[in-house]
Amino acid sequence: MTAPLSAWPSMEGYCSYSVLLHLDLRDCNVLELSDGIAHLSSLKSLNLSRNNLESLPAAMNQLGCLTHLVVQGCKRLRSIPELSSSISYIKAHNCTALETVSKPRPQYETKHFFTFSNCLQLVQTNLFRDIVETSTFAGQSHATSSVENVSSWE
Numbered sequence: 001m002t003a004p005l006s007a008w009p010s011m012e013g014y015c016s017y018s019v020l021l022h023l024d025l026r027d028c029n030v031l032e033l034s035d036g037i038a039h040l041s042s043l044k045s046l047n048l049s050r051n052n053l054e055s056l057p058a059a060m061n062q063l064g065c066l067t068h069l070v071v072q073g074c075k076r077l078r079s080i081p082e083l084s085s086s087i088s089y090i091k092a093h094n095c096t097a098l099e100t101v102s103k104p105r106p107q108y109e110t111k112h113f114f115t116f117s118n119c120l121q122l123v124q125t126n127l128f129r130d131i132v133e134t135s136t137f138a139g140q141s142h143a144t145s146s147v148e149n150v151s152s153w154e
Helices: 035-039 058-062 120-124 127-138
Strands: 022-024 045-047 068-070 089-091 112-116 141-145
Touching: 035 058
Parallel strands: 022 045, 045 068, 068 089, 089 112, 112 141
Antiparallel strands: none
């Protein structure tokens, strides 16, 4: 898909998109997602791997059921906005342009798995450290990065 996913059909007269739980758009050449993504109110997992996105819409924080976000190989992705507190899994391996990730607002008693390996721009800005500290504070977590010298963060 070379055009942005910006035109969402009217919800009037329809059941709604709330029945969609899993959306896999990997390798679809998606350039942009609109705030219309918020219409997918029951979405639990979203796979946007290997697309040409530079950013994700701010409306992503309205996806209250979203637990899994996969943006692996989105080499042009520069930022991940604030996500809902339900997020427990982010796989952003090989997002080489990724510079900013909003701190997660994790729920207590939730396990987290965040992977930001080969996201060297992110690590250079020390944001990875903030993400790890936030997820560790919330309970059990696993976060990875491809950094050799973690002690330099402190």
